[in-house]
Amino acid sequence: MSPLTDTRKRELRRELESIVGQAAVLSDPDELMVYESDGLTLFRALADFVVFPTSAQHVSAVVKLANRENLPFVARGAGTGLSGGCLPTEGGIVISMMRMNRVLEVDYENQIAVVEPGLVNLHLSWKVGPRGYYYAPDPSSQQACTIGGNIANNSGGPHTLKYGVTTNHVLGLEVVMPDGEIVWLGGKTREACGYDLAGVFVGSEGTFGIATRIVVRILKKPQAVKTVLAVFDAIDQASAAVSAIIARGLVPAAMEMIDRLTIQAVEDAFNCGYPRDADAALLIELDGLAVGMDTQAEHIVAACRESGAREVRTARSEAERQLLWKGRKSAFGAYGRVSPAYMVMDGVIPRTKLPYVLRRVNEIVAAAGLRVGNVFHAGDGNLHPNILYDPRKPGEEARVVAAGAEIMKVCAQVGGSISGEHGIGLEKADFMPFIFSAADLALMHRLKSAFNVSGLCNPGKIFPTKKSCVEVGPVAYRPHAIEEKGLAQRF
Amino acid sequence: MPDALLDKLRAAVGAANLLTGVELSPYVVEGRTPEAAVFPGSIEEVAVVMALASQVGRSVTPWGGGTAASVGMPAPRAGLIMGLRRLGRLLDHEPGDLTATVEAGMTVAALQTALGSRGQWLSLDPADADRATIGGVLATNACGPRRHLYGTARDLLIGVTVVTADGSIVKGGGKVVKNVAGYDLPKLFIGSYGTLGVIVEATVKLRPLPGQEELVCVRFDRLKDAGAAVRAIAASDLLPNAVELLDGAAAAGAGLAAGSPTPGGLLVVGFDGVREQVDWQRAELARLTGPLGGRDVRPLEVAAWARLTPAARAAFGATAAVMALAVLPSQVAETMEQGAGIARGRGLQSAWAAHAGVGVVRGAVASDPAPTDPAALAAVLAEWREMARAGGGHANLEWAPLVVKSQVPVWDDPGAAGRIMERIKAQLDPRNILNPGRFVAGI
Amino acid sequence: MDTTTHAAPPAAAGPLSLHGLSVEGVNQCVHCGLCLAYCPTFSELGTEMDSPRGRIFMIKSLAEGRMSLSDSTVRHLSLCLDCRACETVCPAGVPYGRLIEAAKAEIERDRPGALGRRLFRWLNFGLLLGHPRLLGLAASGARFYQASGLQRLVRKSGLVRLLPGTLPAWEALLPPVPAKAERTAPPRVTPAEGPRRARVALLTGCVQSVIFAAHNRATARVLAKNGCEVIVPDGQGCCGALNAHGGDHERALAMARKTIDAFESARADAVVVNTSGCGAHMKAYGHLLAADRGYAERAKRFAASVRDLAEFLAQEPLRGSLSSVPLTCTYHDPCHVAHGQKIKSEPRTLLAQIPGLRVVELAESDWCCGSAGIYNLTEPEMATRLLHRKVSHVLATGAEAVVTANPGCILQIQAGLGAHGSAVRVLHLVEILDRAYGGPGGAQ
Incomplete structure (x- = not known):
């Protein structure tokens, strides 16, 4: 709950306006509500102000004001993040960077x-x-x-x-x-x-x-690019192909896996050319010198075929290549066609554990009575299981959160990480003890103190809130401290 | 050092692994003899030693191969040497994951041999690979010519285990190639010169060994033209794994200045990949550099790789100082020429070599035949630093006798960021026992 | 944080609607934000209330009762161009156009505005657009205002600045109305030339028929050259697109029914439209009249027969002999062609077939020029910002002409270029095609 009285808010608004300009401060509750979430709608929290600076001096002045008033502040970009990382926590100021875009x-x-x-x-x-x-x-x-x-x-x-x-x-x-x-x-x-x-x-x-x-x-830009689509009737074959490619001493520019459910969603969206009846597809891209590229592509094709690919083809034009990538990159959004909501996980595992972990993911989600779509960076072992659910159905959200935690644990157990690229934010703060000890977290906290002396800069993120739960092992889902205080809600 | 402490240290690591007295001679730096050197056999032993040192407020200097022992200022009071040679194992290498976990005391050469037997390598090529240890290479952020394509430790280290000043065992990162959970502690410890913790274990990304590799050199009469060639390569389709530029003196020092007269500039370029890629690139290099004055394109022997990074220092029988300047890649040749001019102006000879494609330039000043005038040397080094700063870069004194280091700061001024560094040091090492005074901003 | 405005949505909400129109489509939005950078208003302002994701969120919150129709909400929803650029990039398939039209209808119901604004809307949406004869009369009046020198007088004297509200903007954008002789419609039947390809019915439109009647005649000629018998059905009027986009839902329904009535009797293979907003709107008749028992099926059939001119022509290579049009041009995609109907390659395919014509690509070619129906009149400030953006991209191409396919875009971009003192012309796609075929006197 914001500690600011309405009068104080009005005064601060005027002061913020004097820094960034009148048209660059939001304080209307309806407008603030639009900023209550990022790309992960599971969490919501309201700021007291959203400001739109256009210079470092603006940002500095806003930050100094926040320090003077002991108000927390957080920077926000496009709000496409998937971990609640740019949400305000205890009111305070959201500093939108969208007008500094040159x-x-x-x-x-x-x-x-x-x-x-x-x-x-x-x-x-x-x-x-x-x-x-x-x-x-x-x-x-x-x-x-x-x-x-x-x-x-x-x-x-x-x-x-x-x-x-x-x-x-x-x-x-x-x-x-x-x-x-x-x-x-x-x-x-x-x-x-x-x-x-x-x-x-x-x-x-x-x-x-x-x-x-x-x-x-x-x-x-590389002199040459070659994009190969390999189609499989079983997802295990696709996982095996990833290992086979690495084993041949090749490191493609990208190696992405996309499963049946996801293929269907993206085909509905953009007709990208993925076969709807496949169990999995690998999108593999090679780039670099034109010389030698065909030889490398032959190795890739051979590795896929040996792993059981039913079809391997190369994009014949830049347009076809772009379309395949458009399908891959739009996959998360395309789940909107098959489900009103999804929660994306971001676990990382050693590549060699891919078949085992994918099986476990499917088992965990099935046991929760839910559906999962997988689209991920197979070459990096960075998984993105997307658990589909309907927030309007009572109880589904809790099952999603529990299944997500289960999947994170599997990733941790095989020597992986709980986030490859989406960040910890609010969402995974309490999963940190799955992979870090109390000493690890204490050192990180000391590092934070060196930068963020007052602690007002984006508080409540990354660090777990219950110090007692630092041992690695099963940790039941429980509300984050700021949820308990009613400052943010998990829906 | 009190006997009670020595006893505790012996108890922790075993009597055979504690050196005192005359046995300490290999660990004397700048004439300062440490009180003892301990060689723990496990991470836990490192932690125990660290905790003991912390309790009594003894300074600790982590020690790998000792190849960079003289970099930076020596501790005002030499305390314990924490030798890591007994932590020398390759703990885990899973070729399918392209990762390896290794103890800090393993030498780079030993690691590469082990990885190579399974067709992979750590794409990091610091000098003195058979002495330099992984922990030391990380702590000093050492690298070599191949950084041009493969980057430095910050691009390869994915997990690190460190013993902190209070004796805690802490890890950051992990064992997977992509990981954003928690702060990026590996970045913090890379290049921190042992001032924040003792690196004891590292997990690194690997690459498959390339099928072919070739080092090619091109002679230029004028260094300036070689600089233009560096820019032409950057703008071309070539994907070299090294782009080095040496002046005549450094080329001679590296034994690469075949033919006469000594070239004004020698461009050395590395290529790897499959045979046809290397062949195409060599031909393309000749085509690009010819019109710019490049001549005698010829391959070099494999041994030449290791002579590139230390080439400037190797130019002279006795060297007064070596400075490493970080500049924009486009300024490399100009920096080398201007720097040599500055030295000449003070009556000093200099030699220059650069990882040209990434803008890291090393200038060495000769101290022979006559002993160098300390004032002139200090003035040259200060001017070199100013030259780097004027282009938006910075310069560190990589090697110099203590007398020079006391006149010219070893480390460049990090500006306002220095205050953050001081706060980090204060947070992680509040009693200031890890390599005190050795690093930037008096840290 | 104010927890009272922050209740969870109803656990099992029924179908969501605004003004009786379904907005269930909001549930397809997964908040990914991929639309953001493609929204012109968000790009200009950087405020999420002025982004598609933010507006969908507001529409959802309105329908769920979490948010009320406050001044700020109305402001942000009204600032939407309805260009539907967000629909093109939305992986989740959110039917944004329908959502914003429902929201605008709700706004009109909730706050019809001051008397002046209501009068203005009635005059335009009710009277002029609904009654072609009145529109013709108004056109004669405007023509008199312009041709008599009165316009020059008003502008020169500064009187224009004394006009209330958005009228100065209206005045500035008032297109030059051609003389009455130039406002004639194409013949009721134009016979096909060469082997017969289809019988098509042509929408002559409301504003189009007054200001750009020449485009209609050119369209009939070009279609005829391409083997089409062209029918211009009697009794057609405005398709209702402007009403629907402006939140005038009831009249939009009536106009849709009237349009269907008029065209059904023509028994054409296709209904061809040369104005983007109309085409996109008529293709959505099925959805618009889905709840109308008498019209639902007919509307669906009708909608399926609607073709944009470029879409129709590009199905086959252009027929007949084309003469050279020595010109460098660039192509601006009207929103309701590119986004409303997903037609992007077809106009370019047609232009590429014209000998002598050099086509250079326009940066942000499918970004709204700010015209957006009557947006340039209701939101002149944002419209001007977007127009500047468009004009600067056009000038950067070095083209001699901008080709497009919508009267609103033509007027807007022409006005923008004029204000920059640029001699670059704005042409309808059909003008270029017609010129290649030799124009009104083109050889048979």
Whole structure:
């Protein structure tokens, strides 16, 4: 519950307006309600204000005001996140970065770009595309998500198999620290001076400060690209093909798996060319030099066929390739055609455990009486089981949450992680003890204290709230502390 | 050091694994002899030693192969050396997962041999691979020419186990190639020079060994033209795994300056992949560099790889100082020429070598034949640093005698970020016992 | 956090509706946000209330009773262009166009506005659009205003600034109305040339028939060149699209019924439409009249026969001999062609067949130009921002002409280019085709 009285709110609104301008502050309850969730609607929480800064100085002034008033604050990009990471917690200020969306500088010679955090990921590739460059991290939401949000979550994407995640492409950041000071972490050169603070900042889920300028690498587009679709009658065969490809010493640019239910949803959406009757399909992309590409593609085809693929074909045109990718990248949204809601998991497992874990996922969800669609980065072992449910049916949501926790545990047990790219946020904070000890978490907390001295910058995220439950092992679902306080609700 | 503490240390690691007195000579740095050197045999023993040191407020210097022992300022009071040579095992290598977990004391060469037997490698090629340990390489963020394509430790380390200043065993990251759960502790410890914790175990991403690899050099009369060639390569379709630029002195130092006269610049480019890819790229390199003044495109022997990173320092019989400058890749050749000019202006000889494609340049100053004037040397180094800073980069003194280091700060000024670094150090090592004073901002 | 405004939705809600219109489609939205960057208003403002996801959320909350029709909610819903760009990118298939039309109908019911605004709506939606003769009279009046020099006088004297409300914007956008002789409809029957391909009925439209009657005549000629017998059914009027988009639901229904009545008797193989908003709307008649027992089936049949001109023509290569049109042009996708009807490649396919014509791609070609029915009159500020965006992209192409396929877009972009002092012309697709066929006097 926000501690602010209406009078105080009005005063603060005026003060915020004096910083960012009248048309850049929201405080109307109906307007705030639109900001109650991100891409995960399981959690909702209301802020006191949403502000729209257009400069680092604006952000700094807002943050200083928040510190003075002891108000929590959190930065928000496009709100496509899937872990509740940008939700406010105890009222406070949501700082929307959407009006800081410029490409400030492109240095083609040194292959870097300086951008503002509200820039849509794909728009950077559009900007540098005509000169033959692109920005490599390609989360499936890249058409909408922002680079600032990618920084917070260290976002991945299909092509991270070869090119790495966001952190591998960020050289430096201008950051408004949680006390309002504007500081550069890293810079334009490839070497850090002192501790790799830029590296530590990326993936800190908005708890270390707010990035206001970002130096990213842009890459030369590969000379050649080849996209192969392999179709399987059994999902185990597809898993085996992934291992067979790696065993041949090949590391494709991307290797994505998409199961039957998902194929049907995306085919309904965009008619992308995935066979509706297949049990699973692998979308494999090779890129690099034109020379030698055919040889590599032959290896891929052979590995798929040996693993039992019933059909292996290569995209014949750029349009066909784009359509296949459109299907893959729209998969989450396409579940809207088969279910009114879904919860996406983001577990990571060692590649070699793929067949076992996929079987376990299907068993767990079936036992809960629910359906699951799988679409994921098979090459990285980054699973995305999407559990479908209807929030209007009593009890379904609780079963989804319980099944999700079960799946996370399986991932932890095989030596994996509870998040590959979506972040911990609110959603998985209480799963952290599945993979981290009390000492691990204590060190992370000390690191947080070094950046976020007051604790006002995006509180309530990442860290589990019950210190007693740090042992690895079954932990029953229980409400997050801020849910218990009635500050956020899980629906 | 009190006997009681020595007894406790002996009890923790076994008497044979504690060195004192004259046995400490290999661990003398800048003339400072530590009080003892301990060699724990397990992570738990590291933790016990750390806890003991913490209790009595003794400083601790983690020690791998000792290849970077002289980097940075020595601790004002040399305490314990924490030698990690007994933690030398490859714990886990699953080729299907392209990952390996290794103890910190294993040497890079030993790890590569083990991985290579199963067709894989860790795509990190620091100098002195047969002495440098994984823990040391991570703590100093060491790397080599192949970083051009494969990146540095920050791109390869996916999990790390560390013993912190209070003796806790802490891990960050995990064993999977993609992981955003919790803060990125591996990034924090890479390049932290043992000031935040003792790295004891690491999980790394691997790559399949390439079918073919070839190192090719191209001679240029003028360094400037070689710099243009570096930019041309960056803008081309080539996918080299190394792009190195050496001036004549460094090329000679690396034994690569065949023919005469000594080239103004030597461009060294590495390629890997299947045979046809390497062949195509070599031909394409010749086609690109020819019009820019490149001549004598020829392959180099495999042994040349290891001589590239230390080439500048190897140029002289005796070296007064080596500085590593981080600049924009487009500024590399200019930095080298300008830097050499600065040295000449003070009557000093210098040699230059760079991981040119990524903008890491090393300049070395000769101290022979006559002993170098310390004031002139300090002035040169300060000017080099200014030159790097003017282009938005920075420079660290990679090697120099203590007398020089006391005049020219080893580490560049991290600016306002330095305050955050100090807070991190204070949070993780509140009693300041881990390599005190060795690092940036007096950390 | 205010927990009272924050209750959970009803556990087992019945079908959701607004103004009696189903908005169940809101449940298809999974809040993924992939629509955000494709929404022109969100791109301009960055506020989620002005994004498709935010508006769907508001519509859902309104239907569930979590939110009331407050001033701010009305404001954000009204700012929607109804361009349906979000529908094209929505993987979940949210029928956004239907949702926003229901919301706008609810807004009209709830707050019809001040007398002036109601009068204005009645005049336009009720009187002019519903009665072609009155529209013709109004056109004559406007023609007099323009041709007599009165317009110049009003503008020069500054009198225009004294006009109340949005009238100055209206005045500025008032298109040049052609003389009466130029406003004639195509013949009731135009015989097919060459081997017969189909019998098609042509919608002449309301505003189109007044301002762009020449496009209608050109359409009949081009269709005839392509083997079509072209019928212009009597008794047709406005299709009701503007009413539906403006929240005037009841009259929109009546107009739809009247249109069906008029066209059924033509017994055509297809109903061809050369204005994007009308085509998209008529294709949705089945949904619009689904609850009307007398019309539901007929509406479905009718809707299935509707074809956009480009969609119809591009099914086959263009017939007959085409002469060279030496021009560099770019193509602007009208929203209700690209998003409303998912027609993007067809116009480009047709343009590519015209000898001499060079077509350069336009950045954000399928972004709304701000015209959006009467949006440029009701939301002039946002419309102007979007127009500037469009015009700057057009100028960046270096094209001599912008080709498009909707009267609203033509007027809007022409006005925008005019304001920039640009000589770039805006042409209807059919004008280019007609010119390639030789125009009104084209060789047989």
